[in-house]
Amino acid sequence: MALPEDPEDLAPGTAAERTRLAWERTAIAFGAVGLAMLRGEPVAGLLVLVVTPLIWALGRYVSSTAPPQARSRRLLLVTVAVTGVAALAVVAAFIGHGLTRFR
């Protein structure tokens, strides 16, 4: 059997699988950030940890037939979550109760 020009043609489902794995890596990254924040800022850390399963769930719904608007909203949610984490981090940096305070 001749190989197709694009190896992907052997198993067209792998693109969707790679994308689901990318979502899972992103969810794991959220979890890691939440755990890292938990030590210095328990409230902020818990907030980030709450977002983690949401990101994971968004990734479970990767569907090749999802309408473009749904796809766009889902990615916007990720950006909102990351921006929110950054905002929490700035607040924690300035008024945090971390182990080492601003002196």
Add this chain to the structure above:
Amino acid sequence: MGARGHQASWGGATTSHRGHDDGKPAAPGPAADPGTGEQAEDEPDVRFTLANERTFLAWNRTALALVVAGLGIVQLLPPFPGVPWGRHVLGVPLIVLGAAVSVTAYREWRRNQTALRRSEPMPQSVLPRILVLTITGVAALSAVVLLVSAVR
């Protein structure tokens, strides 16, 4: 004909998804409307959509890494002797850069998706440049903070 490769559904993708390899990567859509200047838009091959989505997700993981690096500098490093603001000067820009990378990644994802729909060439990303400039800046700033700390 330029958009032929982008129109494939998931099922038809095995034979017609190579829109960029058919020698007409920059051709406009087949039914560009001369009246409005709007180009015909078709949902691209789902593989292109998924690849665009993975790129977006990868940038967001980079953004998270920047945020956590900035927070780590502020909260975990011991203060620089003689430079009480040193940790904040280094950490806060990294956190802000993280937010900026995430927002820019979303905007570029939308732009890329539009380009795919219109069978236009992919626009260039500004994110690598933003990343290089900021990391270089923070590295230079680190050197300054360390020198000031050593002098005092």
